[in-house]
Amino acid sequence: MRKRLRKKKRMGEFQELGFSVTFRFSKDLSIEESNKLNDDFIGKAIEQNGLVCGGGSTDNEWEVFVTLDEPRGSTTEQHRHAVENWLSNDSRITEYEVGPLVDAWYGHDI
DSSP states (O other): OOHHHHHHTTOGGGOOEEEEEEEEEOTTSOHHHHHHHHHHIIIIIIGGGTEEEEEEEOSSEEEEEEEESSSSOOOOHHHHHHHHHHHHHOTTEEEEEEOOOEETTTOOBO
């Protein structure tokens, strides 16, 4: 495949990586505390590390996919560890899982 097409399809050397994050928090948190936790997660674990995420939540669980906040680029193991460290150090989080780096466009493990 030609370089121009690889770039357009984000394949080969133009592959972009991301990772999934799932976490649960106590059902005992008030709405205000829950909103504060969500704001803290996005502000401190995601945005401060140059990342963006998309996904959704239920009453006490978030499931998101994280990518780099740039038009082209990949998350790294350092990004994964930064998010994982934030989750592990927040006492409001009861359990979490940070997935491996995967192709953000095609979903294949690297």
